[in-house]
Amino acid sequence: MLEQLPEAIARRLEGYQAEPISMGMSGAGVYRLRQPGATGLILKVQPQSDDPDPGFRLASEAEKMRWLSAWVPVPQVLEFCQQDGSEYMLMSEVAGRSGAEDWPSEERARVVVAIAEALKRLHSIPVEQCPFDQRLETKIAQARRRTELGLVNLEDFDERWQGKSAEELLEVLLETRPADEDWVVCHGDYCLPNVLLEQGKLSGLVDLGRAGIADRYQDLALMTRSLTSDLNPQFGEGWDRVFLEAYGIPQPDWERIEFYRLLDEFF
Template identity: 30%
Template sequence: MRRTAIDPRTVAFPASVRPYINDHGLFDSSSSPEARVYYSAKDAGYFIKTAAANTLRHEAELTAYFHGKGLSAPVLRYCTDESGHDWMVTPRIPGEDCVTSRYLHEPARLAVLLAHRLWALHELDFTGCPDRNRLRDYLATAARNHAAGHWDVSFYTELYGEASVDGIYAVACGNRSLLRADTLVHGDYCLPNVILNDWRFSGFVDMDCAGVSDRHVDVFWALWTLRFNLHTDAYREVFLDAYGRDLVDEDLLRTIAAIEVFG
C-alpha cells in the first residue's frame, strides 16, 4: 500500500477523529478520487477514511457486520462533520495485504488460499445483513451507467475478445435474471482487500460493495485480481478447482464481466 507522509495540520479532522492521530506519523494512502484514506501510526495503527456526506454509511454498516462475524476490523468511529463530510475510523488489521511480495512469490498457494477463504465466506449465514438488496442495486447501477454513457469495455474484451458496447450490454441483460441474491459477498474480492498475517487470514477491508448478492460477483473479481496482479491466467484453474467448479457457472461469469463494464 502506498503511503505518503503528510502534516496532520493540513487536514481538517473533526474533533471526534483527532484522538486517533499523533502530531507525527500520518500518511495519505488514498487510491480513489472519491475518498481520502489516511493511515495514522498512533498505537497499533488506524485507518481514517473520509468522503462526501452519507457515502461511507453503507461501508461502516457492512464493516461492523463483517466484524461481528470475525472477518473485519471494528468501526471505532463513524460521523458526518459540519462541512458535510463522512469520516470512518478502523484499527489496522495485523498483517499485510495479498499484493505483498512474499505472497505474490507463491502464486499457486495464494490462489488456493484465496479460493478457500472465499468459499468459507460464501457458506456463511447472512441473517441480519444490513444490505439484502445488493444485487438489485448492482444491476441498477449498471443500467444507470449504460444510459449515461459510462463504461469501460476492457472488463469484458480482455477476457472474451472484441465486442461493441451494445453487444456487451446485451450479454449483461441476457442472463441477469439467473443471478441470485443468496450469498454474502465481499463485492470487491481483490488481493489488496484480503489481509494475511504470515499466510493466516486476518481480515477483509473495503466493505463498501458488500452485501447479499450472487456468488459469481466475488468469483469474477477473484479471477480478475489473480490475472491482473500476477500478470497471467495460469492460476485461474487452480482457483476454480480449490473453490469448487460445481459452484461456478461460466455463462454467469461472462454475464458479470459484461455488467462490470457498466459498474
C-alpha cells in the same frame, strides 16, 4: 484533506503521523496513521455521495463492517463522521499483507489457497441473517441509474468493451442475465488488494461497501479476473483455476463469470 478533521476523529489522532496509501481503487483518500507505541490506524475520507453504488458511501461501508465483524475479520470502525460534505471513517489497522503484494514464487500457491478459503468462510455466513441486498434486481437497478446519470467510466472498460457506450453495455447485460442466482453473503469487490493475509491465513477483509447478499459468482468473477490481470503480474495465467479448485468449483460456469465481470463494468 486532513486539515479540518471532525473533532471526534482529531482527538483520536493527536500525535499520529499520516501516510497516504495509494494501493486500491476505492476512490477514497486512505491514510495510514502511526505513533510510536500505539496501534496503527487507517482513515478513509471521501466526499458525501448520492451515487447509487454503495461502494462510494462510507456510511454504507461502516454499517457493513460493523455487522460483518461478528463473522469474519474486518477492521474495527472506531469513528464515523460527516462534516462539510465529506465522510470520515477511522478504523483499526489490520495486520498482514494484501494479496496484491509481490509474493515470493514459492508462497503464491499458499496465498491463493488462503484467499479461496477466506471466501468460503465469508460465503458460509447464513444468508437469512444478512440485512444487505446486492442481488441482481438491486445491482441492475444501480447499473441502470449510474448509466442514466453518466457515472459509468467508459475509459475503464475491459478491452473487449472499448468503444461501447454504457447504454449498449446495459443492453448486453440484460440480454445475458442468468435465469437464477446462487445467493450467499458476498464481499462485492473481492479482488487481491482487498484481502489481507498473515501467516497463511485471512487477517482481514477491506473495502466492503458493496457487501451483501448476491450470487457467489459475483466474488468468483472478480477474483479470477484479479488473479490474471496485468495489475498483478506476480500471478497470471492459470492462477484463476488454482483459486477455483481451492474454493471447490473445479468446473465453473464461465458464462456466469463473464456476466458478473460485465456487471462490474458499471461500478
